[in-house]
Amino acid sequence: MISQDTKLSSQDLMELEDKYGAHNYHPLPVVLARGEGVFVYDVEGKKYYDFLSSYSAVNQGHCHPRIINALTEQAKKLTLTSRAFYNDQLGVYEKYLTEFFGFEKVLPMNTGAEGVETAIKICRKWGYEKKGIPNGEAKIIVCGQNFHGRTVTIISFSSDPDAKGNFGPYTPGFQAIPYNDLDALEEILKKEAATIAGFMVEPIQGEAGVFVPDEDFIPKAAALCKEHNVLFIADEIQTGIARTGAMLRVCGDCNCQSKCERQEATYTRPDILILGKAISGGVYPVAAVLADDHIMEVIHPGQHGSTFGGNPLACAVAKEALEVIVDEKLMANARHLGNVFRERMQAMVDKSDLVNLVRGKGLLNAIVINDTETSKTAWNICVALKENGLLAKPTHGNIIRFAPPLVMTEEQLHECCDIIEKTISTF
Ligand SMILES: *Cc1c(COP(=O)(O)O)cnc(C)c1O
Numbered sequence: 001m002i003s004q005d006t007k008l009s010s011q012d013l014m015e016l017e018d019k020y021g022a023h024n025y026h027p028l029p030v031v032l033a034r035g036e037g038v039f040v041y042d043v044e045g046k047k048y049y050d051f052l053s054s055y056s057a058v059n060q061g062h063c064h065p066r067i068i069n070a071l072t073e074q075a076k077k078l079t080l081t082s083r084a085f086y087n088d089q090l091g092v093y094e095k096y097l098t099e100f101f102g103f104e105k106v107l108p109m110n111t112g113a114e115g116v117e118t119a120i121k122i123c124r125k126w127g128y129e130k131k132g133i134p135n136g137e138a139k140i141i142v143c144g145q146n147f148h149g150r151t152v153t154i155i156s157f158s159s160d161p162d163a164k165g166n167f168g169p170y171t172p173g174f175q176a177i178p179y180n181d182l183d184a185l186e187e188i189l190k191k192e193a194a195t196i197a198g199f200m201v202e203p204i205q206g207e208a209g210v211f212v213p214d215e216d217f218i219p220k221a222a223a224l225c226k227e228h229n230v231l232f233i234a235d236e237i238q239t240g241i242a243r244t245g246a247m248l249r250v251c252g253d254c255n256c257q258s259k260c261e262r263q264e265a266t267y268t269r270p271d272i273l274i275l276g277k278a279i280s281g282g283v284y285p286v287a288a289v290l291a292d293d294h295i296m297e298v299i300h301p302g303q304h305g306s307t308f309g310g311n312p313l314a315c316a317v318a319k320e321a322l323e324v325i326v327d328e329k330l331m332a333n334a335r336h337l338g339n340v341f342r343e344r345m346q347a348m349v350d351k352s353d354l355v356n357l358v359r360g361k362g363l364l365n366a367i368v369i370n371d372t373e374t375s376k377t378a379w380n381i382c383v384a385l386k387e388n389g390l391l392a393k394p395t396h397g398n399i400i401r402f403a404p405p406l407v408m409t410e411e412q413l414h415e416c417c418d419i420i421e422k423t424i425s426t427f
Pocket residue numbers: 055111112113114116147148149150202206207235236237238239276277
């Protein structure tokens with residue numbers, strides 16, 4: 001028995017997780033107890049720069065005072081009504097969110113995977129009821145190396161053997177084409193458009209290793225979809241909410257300063273937009289699926305939902321979290337700091353035999369280590385970075401993602417680049 005008043009060490013706490021928790025993750029050996037802005041602190045009080053931001057959920061920084069205040073104020077009043085009744089936060093939030101992103105309707109959910117499932121259901125139903133696809137034949141095109149979440153349906157179209165292995169039988173109705181391959185998309189649309197309901201894509205593939213497609217991939221893919229009456233579905237769960245320097249990555253290299261301006265020259269409008277992660281600043285699980293009426297109207301009462309989806313706590317938190325993005329001009333900061341970061345990393349790549357390249361947009365970046373996919377080098381570098389006060393995690397054996405909170409200052413970013421350079425020079 002562990003007595004309540006014994007202070008547990010990091011070692012104790014890791015042993016507890018190991019003994020009592022399912023081993024469905026392989027965490028870096030650090031136990032965090034507190035977070036503030038760009039910093040997290042472990043149980044022993046050691047301070048680290050967070051360069052993962054909980055997979056880009058904490059874009060606004062840890063425990064942002066305005067978001068925490070919205071959470072606690074709402075928590076004192078009303079937390080959950082279910083959708084059996086109306087609540088005084090949901091409609092206000094829905095108006096704010098739809099106007100913010102320029103869509104007519106939103107369907108609120110909790111986790112990202114639920115958002116993706118929701119988009120798939122809406123897309124299929126639209127395929128049967130609006131496009132006239134014969135019953136049971138609707139297909140959704142996806143991309144190789146995708147990451148859209150962990151449910152059975154979503155892993156059914158994953159190309160990662162760990163994500164997929166021995167979880168079958170799989171959900172049919174998905175077909176993968178290579179990412180960033182317009183010819184492959186055009187070919188399948190030309191041949192099979194009559195039964196294709198949608199094309200779902202990450203505008204930058206985060207989990208695949210921050211793979212940035214060609215500049216024209218997203219706009220041209222959307223245009224091809226439109227031509228063939230196929231819904232273009234953007235999964236912006238990781239790339240959205242200012243992470244890549246624009247409010248959404250489908251905004252392209254837009255240079256808007258605060259509120260999303262959706263500049264015509266760069267903006268690609270998805271038919272269905274999926275958001276999660278940083279829409280709540282990492283404070284509470286919130287996801288949203290946005291679309292216009294002619295698509296969303298296929299969903300009627302009883303056909304989809306969630307007990308917690310659209311609850312008053314989620315609504316209050318997400319609204320405040322988006323206002324923080326705008327008020328603190330985090331898009332412009334992500335854009336500027338991203339350029340600084342890649343410039344510094346490129347200088348390191350030019351000198352180093354160990355690091356092959358740096359890539360990314362805004363503050364979603366990765367470096368590729370000169371080693372095999374199955375090597376331990378990236379992991380060992382991340383352990384050494386941890387010792388030097390910076391937390392990052394490999395996405396693959398040889399790729400390290402760097403995605404700090406967007407509230408970082410330029411001075412802090414330079415200090416982080418110093419840590420990364422110094423650490424890598426010891427390998
Ligand atoms: C994280 C992520 C998801 C899944 O979100 P969860 O909240 O973990 O279910 C889906 N798509 C992308 C692109 C993601 O990065």
